Amino acid sequence: MRRSGKLAALAASAVVLAGLLMGSAPATQPQRSPWFTSWAQSQQSLAGKTLTNQSIRMVTHLSQGGDALRIRVQNTFGKTPLTVDRATAGIGGPDASVTDAKPLTFHGKPAVTVPPGGEVWSDETGVVTKPDTDVSISMYVAGTIVPGQHESAFRENYLTSAGAGDHTGDGDGAAYTETVTSTYLVSAVDVRNRALRGTIVAYGSSVVDGVGSTNCGPGCTELGTNRRWTDDLARRVVAERPAHRQLAIANAGISGTTSSSACPGTPDRVAGLDALTRLDRDVLALHGVTGVIYYYGTNDLAFGCPAESILDSYRQVFRRLRDAGIAVYVTPITSRPGYTDAQNLARHEVGTFTKRWNNCSGTCDGVTDFDQVLRDPLHPNGIHPPYDNGDGVHANAAGQQALADFVPLSMLDGR
Numbered sequence: 001m002r003r004s005g006k007l008a009a010l011a012a013s014a015v016v017l018a019g020l021l022m023g024s025a026p027a028t029q030p031q032r033s034p035w036f037t038s039w040a041q042s043q044q045s046l047a048g049k050t051l052t053n054q055s056i057r058m059v060t061h062l063s064q065g066g067d068a069l070r071i072r073v074q075n076t077f078g079k080t081p082l083t084v085d086r087a088t089a090g091i092g093g094p095d096a097s098v099t100d101a102k103p104l105t106f107h108g109k110p111a112v113t114v115p116p117g118g119e120v121w122s123d124e125t126g127v128v129t130k131p132d133t134d135v136s137i138s139m140y141v142a143g144t145i146v147p148g149q150h151e152s153a154f155r156e157n158y159l160t161s162a163g164a165g166d167h168t169g170d171g172d173g174a175a176y177t178e179t180v181t182s183t184y185l186v187s188a189v190d191v192r193n194r195a196l197r198g199t200i201v202a203y204g205s206s207v208v209d210g211v212g213s214t215n216c217g218p219g220c221t222e223l224g225t226n227r228r229w230t231d232d233l234a235r236r237v238v239a240e241r242p243a244h245r246q247l248a249i250a251n252a253g254i255s256g257t258t259s260s261s262a263c264p265g266t267p268d269r270v271a272g273l274d275a276l277t278r279l280d281r282d283v284l285a286l287h288g289v290t291g292v293i294y295y296y297g298t299n300d301l302a303f304g305c306p307a308e309s310i311l312d313s314y315r316q317v318f319r320r321l322r323d324a325g326i327a328v329y330v331t332p333i334t335s336r337p338g339y340t341d342a343q344n345l346a347r348h349e350v351g352t353f354t355k356r357w358n359n360c361s362g363t364c365d366g367v368t369d370f371d372q373v374l375r376d377p378l379h380p381n382g383i384h385p386p387y388d389n390g391d392g393v394h395a396n397a398a399g400q401q402a403l404a405d406f407v408p409l410s411m412l413d414g415r
Contacts, residue, residue, distance in 0.1 A: 034194040035070070036288035038062040039135075040201070040250040041150035041183045042281075043076045044257075044273060049180070052144040055167040057158040057176050058137045058186050059092045061226045063234035064248040065129035066191030070122045071104065071137055074187045075114040076281070077148050083113045084185070085142040088168045089127050092134030096158040096173025101138065102127050119187075119285070129191060131238045132226075137186045138168040147184040152255060154210055155224035157183060181223070188250070190287050198290025199248040200412055201283050202230045203275065207334065207370070208253030208295050212389030215396040227397040232404030240409060247290070247412060252282040258303060259296035260313035265303035275317050289326055291412055293368065294318075297333035297350055298393070307346040311353055318363045328364040329411060330354050334371045337382045337392040344381060366411045373406045374399060 039060045069089060075082040087110075090101030104122045106112035114120050129135060158176035160167050167175040202208045210228030214221050234249040241247070254273055258266055261274040275296050283292060294317070300310045318328045332351035339347065351371070354360050358367050374395060376382040382392050387399030395403060 033288065034192045035190045036064065036066075036193060036196045036199045036248045037188050037201075037250045037286040038064045038066070038191045038199070038248045039189040040252055040282070040286060041153065041187060042252050042254050042278065043074050043148040043150055043187050044254045045149060045151065045269065046077045047147050047149040047182060047184055050144060050146050051141045051159075052162045053142055054162050054164050055138060055140045055160045055175070056147075056184055057096050057098070057173065058139075058183050059153075059155055059157055059224070060135050060137060060183075060186065060189050061231065062129055062131065062133045062135055062189060062191065063231075063250070064131050064191055064193060064196055064238070064246060065133055066193035067128055068124040068126050068192040069129060069135065070124045070190045071186050072119055072121050072188040073112065073114055073139075073185050074119040074148055075116060076119070078114075078116050078146065081113050081115055082145050082147070083111060083141070083143060084139045085111045086140040086166055086168050087122070088138045089125055090136055090138075091127070091129070092136035096136075096176035098136040098138065098171055098173065100127060101136075101169060101171065104137075119281075121190075124192060132235060135189060137189075138170075139185055140166040140168045142166075149182040149184050150187065150254075151182050152209060152211070153181050153183045154214055154228065156181060188286060191248070195243060196246050196248055196288065197244075197413075199250055199286060199288045200291045200293060201250045201252050201286060201289055202293045202295070203252045203283055204295035205253060205257045205299050206255035206394060207298065208251065209255045210251065210253065210400070211255055212394035212396050213400045215389050217396070222397070227400055229395070229400040229403035232401050233407055236404055236407075237409065245413070248288070250286060252286075254278075256299060257296075258300045258305065259317070260300050260305050260309040262309045263300050263303035263305035275313060276320070279317060279320060283321070283326075284324060291327040291329060291365075292321055293329045293331065293407070294364070295331045295370065297347070298336055301333065301339060301343045301346055302336070307349040310346070310350050314350075314353075314360070315363055318360065322365075327366070328360075329366040329368055330360055330364045331368050331370040335375050335381050335383060337379075339381060368407050368411065370403055370406065373402050
């Protein structure tokens with residue numbers, strides 16, 4: 001018995017020693033994904049156009065590059081399955097031309113069928129890209145579909161005529177004889193880049209979407225020059241941050257949308273696209289997201305939401321994001337000349353909550369006050385005239401640049 005007791009003691013000591021040795025060994029760190037969303041445009045409706053046996057070429061503008069890319073195809077608003085029969089990606093050139101186009105596959109196959117309400121990410125393809133680069137996504141539809149769209153591409157995208165067949169591999173773009181100013185089917189592009197620290201998503205309504213960014217001055221309109229404040233911010237990041245602190249910037253703005261779902265005057269065309277309802281699809285489903293710049297509330301006030309409803313939606317969204325480990329940077333509601341006194345009081349209440357302690361009373365991680373940039377010093381409820389798009393609500397290209405310059409890059413490092 002004494003012999004067996006000694007053996008048991010020795011065995012127990014061995015287990016303890018092994019445990020100590022194991023405990024002293026460094027834990028294996030999980031491998032960080034090298035994929036980051038570098039461009040996005042959130043779907044908001046079905047296009048008013050049917051595609052039949054034709055090709056489309058959608059131009060996306062990357063905030064950061066990488067050694068491979070992949071895309072997201074969505075059928076968010078479709079009532080029937082949607083089939084893309086072939087797709088390519090390449091570097092966008094003048095008009096509809098493209099170079100270095102490579103095939104895109106989905107689970108190893110050239111065709112993919114996206115179910116109603118669904119989405120599919122492509123496999124990676126070895127298109128090498130740089131920051132501030134246009135990538136053209138070409139897709140061929142052999143059958144008939146009604147594509148989902150983001151309504152404001154702020155550039156021209158390209159279609160062949162119906163019945164023209166597969167032109168996804170064309171380099172010169174001559175077959176793409178029709179233009180649209182919406183983005184069809186593709187809603188995000190990821191890049192593979194192990195040097196990036198994360199993706200910052202701008203999330204909100206038309207001020208985020210980029211309304212006014214094509215206004216380059218009196219009588220001047222520019223399509224496809226990428227002058228949204230998020231584009232300008234991406235260029236600042238590339239130019240001003242060291243190589244080991246680079247971030248991608250993705251735009252998840254949808255014009256006309258609200259933070260709260262409870263606003264009584266919300267138009268039918270944007271109902272159901274409030275911040276909480278689309279959060280999973282348009283932010284959490286993207287890749288490498290480390291922070292969100294949140295601009296919402298101006299439409300809430302215009303559509304009849306009181307401050308209480310806006311703040312309730314803020315708290316819910318901020319909680320979801322922070323629970324996911326995503327930092328939240330909030331901009332207070334900017335000026336709007338059409339607001340009533342009651343709406344301006346509500347705007348002040350929301351702004352006070354947002355700016356308290358510079359962290360939304362402990363519910364967000366930082367504040368960037370766009371109202372300081374855009375507010376007219378002589379008429380505080382309107383936009384500074386040099387930055388006014390002409391509607392008193394949105395910034396022109398100069399104002400977009402001023403907003404981008406105002407964002408503190410150090411804030412975007414996260415909490």
